[in-house]
Amino acid sequence: MSKLKLSLRLMFAYFAAFLAFSFLEQPHLYGEDESLHKGRSDGIVIDLPTSPGGEQMPGVTFYHDLHTKQLNDKEKDCSVCHMKEPNEDRFVFKYKRLKDSETETDMAVYHDNCIACHEDVKSKSKKSGPLEAQCRECHNTKDGDISSWQPIVFDKSLHNRHETAKAIVSPMGKDEPNCSACHHGYDEKLDKLFYDRGQEGSCRYCHKDSGSAPFETPSKIISSSNSAQKSITLQKASSMRDASHNSCVNCHIVEMKKFAGPVNCSGCHDLEEQKKIDKLQVVPRLKREQPDVAMITGWEPAASMESNQSQEEIEKIVENINQYMKPVVFDHKNHENNTKDCRTCHHDTLKNCKECHTLKGSDKGGFVNLESAMHDIKSDRSCMGCHEMYKAASDCAGCHAQMPEKSFAQTDSSCAVCHVVDAVESGLQKMDKTAMNAAAEALLKAKTDEYQKVANDKIPEKVTIGYIADKYEPSEFPHGKIVKAIEKRIEKSKIANAFHKDGTTLCAGCHHNSLPTEKPQKCISCHGKGDMLKNDGRPGLMGAYHGQCITCHQKMNVETVAATDCNKCHKEKK
Template sequence: MANGKRMLRMTVIAIALVGVLGFQLEAMGMLDSVGDTAGRPDVIMIDTIAQLEELEQSAAVFMHDAHTKALKDQGMSCESCHKTDAKGTMALTFNRVEGENQPELSASELKDIYHNGCISCHVKTADKGFKTGPMVGECRSCHQAAPEVQADRFEAGMDNALHFTHWDSKIIPADAGEQTNCGSCHKKKGEEDGWRFAAANAGKSTQEIFHNQCVTCHQTLIEKKAERSGPVQCAGCHGEKEVAARKMEEGKSLKTMGALPRLPRKQPDAVLMMAKVEEGAAPEKATGMAPVAFNHKFHEGVVDTCTACHVDGVNAPLDTSYEAMHDLTSESSCIGCHAKAQEKPQCAGCHEQRPAAKATSDASCVTCHNAGVNAADTVKLMASASKEEKAAEAALLIAARPATQAMVAVEDIPEFVNIGAISKKFEPSKMPHRKIILSMVKGMEDSPLAATFHAAPEAVCAGCHHNSPASITPPKCASCHADPFVTDGKPGLKAAYHGQCMTCHTEMKLDKPAATNCVACHEKKAN
């Protein structure tokens, strides 16, 4: 009898467990195919109450895209959960609008908004015969101490291609009296990106500003049954696969167009830039160097977004302090961006092995700082010339820059170099010297950066002959690496040869010759 009761009790428990698990699996069934259930772009941890008091339960795990789809299946939309303010902008907050002229809510009131709103919706959904979410008493279904589903969001951004898609759209109407539709997003003419940074948005994060404006517009277009609309689901902007698919389509369009049109902002083609100076100081006192002719049009074409350089917005004064322009650790600085370009395979073979940066010299600085003949001309140019005159001067200097890499005459480059100073087990290596040099030059033939900064024809020689003066007849490696082992920080000759060649091949992503394939470079001696 006791065993019978125990079996009955275990059966009841098992049925209950199956029911609970079945319900939770049904709720998890709303995951659909948004992405990997272990990491999703739409996972939001709801811990709003934690700002007011210590949480009694763990933060609630909320899968936004799953709920968006569930609402759509029932003929419902974003307004089911999100209210709009007086201007018609959708609030990110659930079932409430926060901000000016809105009462502050207590922790208890916030808790009621979430619990009543979510659970009542789940009940109504179940009554309609749809899959639904947790009910009263099933706290752990939402409040998970160790969530199985984690947030995994790809960083979204308005790059140039996506920007073009918007201002080229016929669905977004043109501004009154204008040929562009910029006013649909950028409300104040002349301050087109001010809405991201304006004081009126104080207290709001950039995330809130973008979501409020973008999602509201996309949802409006969907309701109007427009031919095209932007995403309202998280994965549309933050899903890695979705973003990759968008960029692939943009790439196809770009290939058809040939080049992405410039944004219609009346931006200059060329400008003269100079480091900021203290108030009242003469311009040449900034760094002792002349201004820089900056090719603005070219740089627009090689960055994904204007904020690559204008980190505080294109309307904010660009920080032209010496530190901002020469910060090697920042890709927003000139030096930092150029250093990043040196990591490309066709550049890294040489630049990875260059000695640590030494103090800059006037000879290296003048490559960029060459506007104006002398200090007096510089003062006049920067203090009294008009914007148009400065732009014209910059354009002339840019046009005078070399278009191709300076090159030593081919016949002056040794076709082969025999390396046999330490050959014992192997024959001397017959290095195809000229072929290597010409291959390196070909790799940089479309690089204005290389054409400008490799001003001397012998500059390419310094990639290997890294510590000797630029020359077409550099000293042999043994003149510095004669010792067999590391001496004064210099490797021995064998290590110098192998380190130089193998590192270059690795950085340039060359599969052949393999570092372990000795006979690819020098044949083994018969004896």
């Protein structure tokens, strides 16, 4: 054996021994392999605020489920690490304390108790977590593990399961709805929580994702003596994370006295575990005293005008009622069925939209006025913004993806789809809110969204395109077949039927700058011969044909004819 080979083998053996020794010295938590940390959903970063004038150590990634598993195996529970509220059988999910204190004090709580527990495990000849003087085993700058944590969505199905659960009893008594077990407002004068029936809202209206102080967040706290949403003031409320853990986990492990839902991190925040949660196929409607149909107007209903405007202003509105945009009949119930939850539209409160987004705009609505709140196509919370997102669906994108984007001012032809109510003729100027909603419901029942197809004899069955007939056989475009296929795709869509009142609207999908008509202009009317783009961005005729057809096939997921199958349209000339 050569000296070089011998030297290399000795070096390799030394390096292998060094690695083995290094790994043996690494403290693994209760004997768990480090590979188990990869892709976990239970990683919690403990990172206390920096002390004034002190040095900051890196935060600690704490694997919660890894620790609770060891406790469960020893038939121990949350009380090992968490204290309970005084005089209440509820855990406070802070480590060994009821509230946060100064950094040095909280740091000592972690160090003294965590290390003591590790030493106790070590004394029993078991592998433990880091011990004293092994600071960098916890406080390190190594790349963190890839987290598999996913937010849990408390959707309509999950809400209904809690709403109808017999095990959840209202604190106000068995005969009361169990909504009060979770929902509450805050009475600032009495400094206490209370339940206000009919004013339930999303937890996130008050409990935000993050805050300016550890485990707390500046949030909207309700100040009221009668209504839970009468006035709003900024205060410090618990973060959404703390609020949900304090309520949900405590309910699951304490109040139920038995397993009622997940109590570990992965149970809610692991994607595979989320898939195991049963979902209702049909979810009953949420009970919140909301209207089935509402009338949206640009002015205040007569019965509420006195509290907001002078008599002179009221008389002026009534006199000039037709100078406002025509009111909109809003099918609230149908929109509920087609949204994830109430926050899809009611993003900050369940109040009527125009209480914050007034006609002129106000500070309560961030000076976003009613018109912008309803028509901003770049906002997923506005009516038009939401409708824009529907255009990206495969059944719609074939046409809409290629339509030239128009400004709001250029889309006035669609205004009449929603703004249809004649205020004077309907007598709305004398109605209060309840009467208006009743009128809206009657108008909705009388309305028809039935799609009016173009008569078959008006639709060309085939269109021959001979633009490059000098090189290939003319293309036979199956015009009638395609029109019927698109009609089939959208016939069950309420939103499509509302905006596409007749088949001529579909014609504008390809003839995109033509007015809806049974005889739209030919492509060559706007796209001339030649492949060069016009100064205004229009492609030549060949580019227009290929761009329109290929993009449509791609966007609508047409598989029967591949978008790149040239021979399907262009057969070689014989």
